Amino acid sequence: MPILWLLLIVLALGAIGYLLGVRRAVASAGGDTRKLHSLPSYYGSNVFLATVIPALMLMAAWLLLQPVVIEAQISPLITAEAEASERAPDLVLADVRRLADGLNDLHEQNVLDDAEIARLNAGRDDVRGMLGQVGIALGADVAQPVLDGARDYRNLWARYSLAMSIVVLGAAALGFIAAIRNTHVDFRARNVVERAIKALLILASTIAILTTVGIVMSMLLETRNFFGQYNWTDFFFGTTWAPSFSGRGGASELGILPLLWGTLYISFIALIVAVPIGLFAAIYLSEYAGPKMRAWAKPAIEVLAGIPTIVYGLFALITVGPMLRDYFAQPLGLGDSSASVMTAGLVMGIMLIPFVSSLSDDIINAVPQSMRDGSLGLGATKSETIKQVVVPAALPGIVGAVLLAASRAIGETMIVVLGAGAAAKISGNPFEAMTTVTVKIVSQLTGDTDFASPETLVAFALGLTLFVLTLGLNILALYVVRKYREQYE
Incomplete structure (x- = not known):
């Protein structure tokens, strides 16, 4: 049946x-x-x-x-x-x-x-x-x-x-x-039903926790198998990424440093784009925009969060990449490729704008109006009030929003595949093609995979490294918010 x-x-x-x-x-x-x-x-x-x-x-x-x-x-x-x-x-x-x-x-x-x-x-x-x-x-x-x-x-x-x-x-x-x-x-039907509903809620939370534990354990076990076949010092400190499926890892160089460099480089450019634009948009919507402007501007910005990442990738591949190549990279002699760190970073930054703006807007709106009124009553201008009162009061939450956006940038795949290329190397030129950890995870697990070879098992080591990195950023964001959060009556 x-x-x-x-x-x-x-x-x-x-x-x-x-x-x-x-x-x-x-x-x-x-x-x-x-x-x-x-x-x-x-x-x-x-x-x-x-x-x-x-x-x-x-x-x-x-x-x-x-x-x-x-x-x-x-x-x-x-x-x-x-x-x-x-x-x-x-x-x-x-x-x-x-x-x-x-x-x-x-x-x-x-x-x-x-x-x-x-x-x-x-x-x-x-x-x-x-x-x-x-x-x-x-x-x-x-x-x-x-x-x-x-x-x-x-x-x-x-x-x-x-x-x-x-x-x-x-x-x-x-x-x-x-x-x-x-x-x-x-x-006593009500008592029985309420106990059953409570048990279902406990089961749902348990499933969520066990899912996280299962994800971590699956990566840990396969990562252990990988390090049983490949030296961990060569993985964490190697500067060359050149997997070869011809010799069970004998001819492979699986250093993670080029992938980490590309990941952090692209994420850094994305945050340079997203943080100022998102923060300034949040300040405008919270402090300057009227109700009518806010009613349509805030949803319009948040539409960016609902666009599939593959669409952003196509935008980077067809529009942003050729534009940067023709107007910046080639005239400056920095490269001839439309796939580059700058292409992926700019488009990813656009994608992250609503993450920063929405969270920052909610945090700024949580600052009590009495603090604004007190500053204005002492003779400060509106801009001085925002700069010296509102933003410092909301700063822990803003920092948390930025760190969460950074975690989102580190885990992005499709924009990097289409916008930054697949070259694993360490270079300071933002107009060269590079790649990230997530892209190589996908490439190592694509096609007929032999889970006895280090060339496939390395994907789990990469995933575990990325998991630890993003988990650290999330923990840091929670620590900053809880440590420096201002609570008002």
Whole structure:
């Protein structure tokens, strides 16, 4: 049964349970809702939650564990093919999944009918030629072990999916029946529902925390594998980035310093653009603009935050890059490429303007009006009041906004790919092409990746380094805000 159908059936059963729960509660009170411990809606909500929540949690856990169990059962075929073809097991498993998905698609499109699938499952020799044609149609010459693995993968997936449907519907039905039987005039439905909602909120926060822990642990484990194959001093202090996939890292130079230099250089230029413009825009909107001007100017600035980064990248590639090359780089003899640090930095700075302006505007508006009135009453002008009273009072929050914008700049990818190029080098010329850590993470994990080679595992070391860098900036921003924040009555 498709997952969408299963989800809709469970939700429909929960909706029916809600209506029956309300009706049963009212009937148990003889039609007088005042005799009920809780409002009728709580009784219906109790039945709905008892029907839907356990079933959906069971389905989510099943979907997470099902691929692991299936891959464990077909691992002997995958291991044998990996040893025979001298390929990584992950790549063989990817072929198995791809072929299994292709067989499902062809079956759904009636290219393979049920009889042919049955013969496939029986392993008849006269079907192998047809399977080879299917493999070629899917984009590769498929070996027999991969075909067998795809057959087993498809069969096991169908079998476990059917079992999941039965178990999930059974759990929903048991919850439905149990909640209906507990619905009576003395049942404390409100207490039960509120405890269930509280448990769901705790679960949501726990998932968020565990997700962060999982991200960090996954990077740590793969980074440990990388440093088991590559010297950490060469990684952190090397000045050359030249990965080679020909020798298991023997011919590779994976120094991070050129990537860090490009990342910080581009981010620095972006902040030079974004911070003054964003801060001045925030001061104008907070202190000088009238209500009508502010009503349309602030949303207009914040539209920049909603533009996809790929659009900014195209803008850098087509407009900003050629303009800087033709009017600045070539006349000054600084370069002939439209992809440069300056191109990516300028466009990224434009993207960061709403981050700085919106946060700074909110912080400046939080400064009490009495401080402005006191300064004006002492004879200071409006500009002097802003410079000597308002901005110093809001400075911790402004610094925090700048640091958060810096974290956003360090993690940007698409603008750098299209605007700055992919050259990993250390240079002070802002009109030369350079690259960043995020771009190289993408390039190292693109295509058929062998997670046993340091050239692929280096992406996790780069990601962990970037994570530590941005985490440090965020912690610094929180420290500055909390240390120097002014609290007013």
